[in-house]
Amino acid sequence: MPTISLLRNAMNASVNEIESLRERGLLEKQFDDPVQQREAATLGMWVFLSTEILFFGVLFASYTICRILYPHGFAAASRETDMLLGSIETAVLLTSSSLIALGVRAIKLDQRTLAAWLLAGTAALGASFLVMHGFEYHKEWTEHLIPGLNFARGGPYARAIELFFCLYYFITGFHSLHVLVGVCVIAGLALRVSRGAFGPERFTTLELAALYWHLVDIVWIFVYPLIYLVGRAG
């Protein structure tokens, strides 16, 4: 079947090279050359991240409205959260984000072992984040703070606290889901890096994973003050 290459970045790769990339499955047929493929993948990731922002945006908007309705209740509820764990989690995520950034740098410098370890570290930190969240959830369970399951709080702010914890679970649950996906993907990548699947000429996937991980991190940077800090000011 005849194919024509509508070469755009002809200077970047010769026709032969392109054909060999195609044969090895490294260049999909709709792309003319690796540069185009990489740019497309990156833009795709950015668009995806923008949808993610809107997903979380709905939750943050709901949170804002409810907090305006019940400022005191939300402050009271916020004091029920575990500030210490929350802060550690924040530190853990931030560290993991810098690890993955270093990992991508390492692969660009062809330091594959280092890169593999950095990615593995990222995944491990992500996993520990999840474990810590598990502890938090468990603690809230014992304190009867989980709406729909065992919520049992009295007092003047009972309903606002219930609302707060609803949103708390929606937000942190949805965020943890993202962390979980990230951990799995990044762990897989670490494995592939250690097997030499990536190198200085082939790291787009890693870059995209890092982008995603940074987003997960950034979302948390908003979650942390909203959930853990609001009630503790002053």
Add this chain to the structure above:
Amino acid sequence: MVAIDADTALDRAPPNFLNQETGLWSWLTTHDHKRIGILYAIGITFFFFLGGAAATLIRLHLVTPNGAVLDTETYNKAFTFHGVVMVWFFLIPSIPATLGNFLLPLMIGARDVAFPKLNLASWYLYVIGGLFTICALLMGGVDTGWTFYTPFSTMFSNSNVFLVIVGVFVTGFSTIFTGLNFIVTIHNLRVPGMKWFKLPLFVWAMYAVSIVMVLATPVLAMTLALIGLERGLGVGVFDPALGGDPLLFQHLFWFYSHPAVYIMILPAMGVVSEIIPCFAKRDIFGYRFMVYALVAIAVIGFLVWGHHMFVAGMSVYAGLVFSILSFLVAVPSAIKVFNWTATLHKGTISFEAPMLYALGFVGLFMLGGLTGLMLAAPALDVPLHDTYFVIAHFHYVMVGGSVMAYLGGIHYWWPKITGKLYNEPLAKFSAILMFCGFNLTFFPQYVLGYEGMPRRYAHYAPEFQVLNVLSSAGASILAISYLLPLAYLGWSLFRGAAAGNNPWNARGLEWQTTSPPPTENFYKPPVVQEAYAYDQPAP
């Protein structure tokens, strides 16, 4: 590699995307944007007639004031199903996912969309979402209206809300993926020489609509998820009995759904902007303004959602802000209507079926849009809100506008897609029939709305009967005009004469390849001209 000269290729009946591979499996696993477009077309046609069947029930029921055929509960389920299916399973995917999928890469000279697998995945998501919805129908239906207002949908309705929400949620991802694919395709896969301002307006429309899809749909998905949780677990942020805020739901829903109505109209505008220059044989009037207008509609469209809530209990100030923004978003629409009209000026106009559809679109969209202006004035929306005036408004823009344009597009590109010609006189006849049937169906509803007949009413006061009967009569004409194309287009598939590569003598890269195009789209690199270069010979 070997470049086959297109003309000689035609004689030898070159392989095309339809016959290069055969068998059901090859379709279900295809990565070819053209085949995926056709898969979508099949799904969409199915859902259109499903929604149409519900519409038939509605109109039949409303022939007498006390309801002719259904009981109240079934009526409520009928309009809900009609709305849900028509909006999410027909109109939103209609033009982008069928014509857009098929044509976008062709128009920019690409071999495929940027992410073919994702493209196929989005079709499967669409189908799965559709199955959930049909499941909900089979298990008894839903009765919330397509708007799912809380707390009715969360705490009071005991129908299959959950299933439908899952269905729409899943389909939402199909929309998001389509939008993502299109954005990247348009950015990265344009053939060398295809500058942004050489793009056909259809591509611009796809670009604008993709942005809306990508940024609005997540809000719907998340909001529906919240409804599902609230329904399932009894916890949530919308139910006042739980301390929540029902208006919050409406804000979130319309934050999606108003942009969604532009998801429905922008592609239609794109289609019409292709058809009119082709049959007027001149360039589109004010190309740049047309582009800016598309983008402006997409952007401002995000800021006007509150005009659905003028009487919902919002503050006066919010109402005023949303009102002025709604007027602003009408300005670019005005530009478009005037420019289409001006494109007829000094053209060489012929009236093939696609052109009739396109002209019908301009007229009906304008009438629908102008009544939208009345609704955008809060003082008038107070009496008109949730009456048949609103029903008429949006059927004018959605059915008279988008559906007309969709059919116009199908007729216009049919020869390209299938390589066959259809029965032109019949096509013209059904276009005209559709225009007449449409006005007969929905114009009386404007009057009904002004007279104060509320929507979603299974019973109505006897004085509304005359107009309702007129509307139902119109709907039966409309039904015929929708069934006709099904017949003659189906017939042309098997018996139609060969179309040739460019039966309309149109410009645009898609007309430079064979009909139907080969899997890789082009045998020889297409020649890029200015958009709508009807003053130059076709390359």
Add this chain to the structure above:
Amino acid sequence: MNEQFHLLLPSASSLSGRIDALWWTMVLLCSAVAIGVFIMMWVFCIRYRRGRQVDRTLSRGTLPIELTWTLVPLVIFIGVFGWSLFLYAREKTPPADAQTIYVVAKQWMWKVQHPNGIREINQLHVPLDVPVRLTMTSQDVIHSFYVPAFRVKQDVLPGRYTQLWFEATQLGTFPLFCTQYCGLDHSRMGGQVTVMRPEDYARWLRGNGGNATLAAHGAALFRSLGCSGCHGANASVHAPDLDGIYGRTVHLSDGSSVFADDVYIRDSILLPGKQVVAGFAPIMPSFQGQVNEDDLLALIAYLKSTRTQPVSATATESTKNGRH
């Protein structure tokens, strides 16, 4: 087919005429634009149809034209907006002297309570030429109160009060509809508004009287529910004196202050902990589940009646949008 059918909707309130003026102006304007565009389309289609010999040389420089038809609609739109803004603000602002009637919506009926205690179902009697304010709430889902002849409509939400006002200017009965989809019998949730001469209305009120006024009902509830046990003049509990509470500015324990309107009183009864009055302990129990919407309205009416001077205009203002 039906002699009741008339093309023109009756215009029966003080604002309906003005709204109609805007409406017909818009109808004319839009028709003019539509007809103009249609004529141009026909003219072009006929004049420039294929096969006809005409001058087809395109003129260049389309910018002035484009700008014209961008700016002219814009100006017209802003004009329409200004007009509608003015009317909308009027529609949303009840006059200070409006007489209040309470409406509670539930699936699928309208319950009306007049201040003097008369209750009606799916019927609303109002005096002619007197501004009437409806304070509305719902017991279940969202409904919407719509009287086409008055050109008024307002959604009725659970958990908050919304308002609507009109001044009927025509005697007779006018249909009332629920226009927010509220479940099975949404289409049957209608009724009638009867406009009577003020003297007839007064007679009607007396004729249907017998039961206590709304405020008196509220006073009875105030005792039977035990409110007076704490809030009464000689109660031993340290609780605020509620006489004349309505319309007062209340200082709260968190340092903020609120305006005591319908919503505030409602919240004080249902969610006493939400806003605690400065200087008091949050010991008031919640009455959620013990009082229904009707009782709440009665209690509010009673608390209002304990005020000696009438509620000021600002008080009416701020309840307009329900919750703050």
